[in-house]
Amino acid sequence: MCLLDRFAVGSAILLAATAFAMAADEPKFGRPVTQQDIAAWDISIGPDGAGLPPGKGTVAQGETVYAAKCQACHGEKAAGRPNDRLVGGMGSLAPDKGPPVKTVGSYWPYATTLFDYVRRAMPWDRPKSLSDEEVYAVAAYILYLNGVIGQDDVIDAQSLPKVKMPNREGFTPFPRWPR
C-alpha cells in the first residue's frame, strides 16, 4: 500500500469516526419538570424548617386530633402500646439508669422530624390524610406532653424549627466513615 493510499484510508476512518461521534446521542431520557409539578411530592422538612407549609396548630387542637387518630396505637397521652411510646424517658439514656427509653422527648434531636414523619406516614392506616393544620396541632400536643413547649404555645413554620429538643446534642457522627 503506497503512502497516498494509506492516507486515504486513514482519512476515511477518521471521517467515519467523526460522523459516528456526531450522530451519537448521549442517553438523556429525563423529562424536565417545574417546581409546581412536584409540589405534592416535595414533602421532606429540613431541620432548619425548610419546606414547612403555612398553617399552625395548638396543644388543645392537637389533643383532639390525637384522641381521634393516634391514640388507638400510641396509647393515652402518648404513653405507648401497642405501638411506640412517644412521651417520657427523660434522663433514661444515662448509662446507670437501666434500659434506655427512647421517645420523641428523650431522644429525637429535631422537632421538625415530627412534622415530616407524621405528615408522610401517620396515621398508619391512612398516611398523608392529615391536613397541615392537624399535623402542626398533633406535633404541638406531643411536644407539650414531653414538657418541651408550654400549654399555650402555637406551633407553625417559624416556631417549630426553634423548639429546642432535650437530646439535641445527643448524637455524634460514626467515627470510622468516611475513611
Place this chain on the structure above:
Amino acid sequence: MTKRRKRGLEAEPAAGNGILSRRIFLERALIGGAAGVTATGALAEPLAVAPWSKTPGAPFNAYGTPSHFESKVVRTWAAPANPATPGVGSSRTPHHLLDGMITPSGLHYERSHSGVPDIDPDQHRLLIHGLVRQPLVFTLEDLSRYPRTSRIAFLECAGNSGALYNAQAQPLDVQAIHGLLSCSDWTGVKLSTLLDEAGVDPRAKWVLAEGADASGMSRSFPLAKAMDDALICLYQNGERVRPSNGYPVRLLLPGFEGNMNVKWLRRLKVIEAPIMTKDETSKYTILLKEEKAWQFVFPIEVKSIITHPSPGLTLKGPGFYEISGLAWSGNGRIRQVEVSADGGKSFAPAVLQEPVLPKALTRFRAAWQWNGGPAVLQSRATDDAGMVQPSRAQFVAERGLRGNYHYNAIASWQIEASGEAKNVFA
C-alpha cells in the same frame, strides 16, 4: 502426565479441637487416618430402581418453584407487636438451609415500615430535584433505555444479629439471629448518570432518597456515595426486582445498612445537609455506653457467621464435618476468614469460595473432625481494608450493649454431646 496422589493422605490438624487443614478443599486429597471415612462392606439392601425412573415426569410450568420436598425452606417472621399493623417488621432468610453466595429472590429478607405497596410500573415515576440545574422525572420506560450495569451485593438490615445485644444468649437459630442478610445480583442504571443529566449544583453534599410506600421511607446519604457506586436497580437475580424488595425500582448503596437502599424509590432530592428524617435520628442510631449515640453509621463493618453447623442441623455422631458460613464487609472485599472449634483459643484459615467480590457475601468452608466432645465454633473475618471482626468482649468494650444496630462481633455455636448446636456467648 497426571500427578497421582497417595490414597489415605493424612488430614492435617490446623487448629485446636479438630480443625483440619484447608488442603482438603484445595487439593484432591482423600482423607484417612484421624478423619477416616470408611468405605468398606456392602449396602444393607441393593439399589432399587425408583418409581420416578419408571414413569414420565411432570410437564413444563410457567414459573418454576422449589421441589415440594423443600417446603421447610422458607422465610420466618415474628408476630407484629400490634396485630393491626401487620406490614411493619421483617422476615428472615433461612441461611442454615442454603449454600453458595446468592440468596434466592423469594427468600431474600424483607423489611418494611408500612407494608409492601402494589405499584403499577406504568404509573410509577422517579423524580430527581433539589440542587440541580434541571429537575427531571423518569418513567420506568425512560430508565430502561439507559446503559445498564450489574453487580452482586449483599444487603443487611442494621438490626441484623440484634439478638446478640442481649446480656444473655437466647436459644435462637441462625435464621432468627442473622436472617436479615441476603445477597443478589442487581442490575440497573448508575445513579451518577442520572445526576449528571440533572446537573448537580456545587453546593450539594447530600441526597435524600424517598420510597413510594405508605410510610414514605426516607434517608439522607452522602452525594459522594451517589457518584461512586450507587445503582438504580430494575432487576434482581435476572428478573424484575421483587415487590418486597422494591418493585419496580429500588436504590442500591452497596455496603450501606439495609434501610438506606430505599425500596419503591420515587424521589431523590439533592441537598446541602441531611434532612434528619425519623429513620436517621430516632431509629438506626447507635446509643453508646455513655449518653451519646452514633449517627450516620453507613457501612456494614466486617462480619461473618457460621451457617453449617448451626442450631437445627444436628451432627450425627463424631466424624468429619464441613464448617461453612458467610463473610462480608461494607468496606470492601473479604481477605480472610478463620475458624475455631475451641471458642477462639486457636484459629485456622478457611477456604474462600470464588468469586470473592467487594460488598458481596463470600462463602467460606473449613474441614472439621468432631471428636464428640465439647466444642465452640467461631468464625473471624478480615476485610481488605484491614479491619478484623471484633470479639464480643472487644465489641462490648467499645460501645456497650445498648446499640441495637450493626452488631458485628464474632458469634459462637456450642456443639453439645448430642450433636445439637446452641447459641452461646464465648
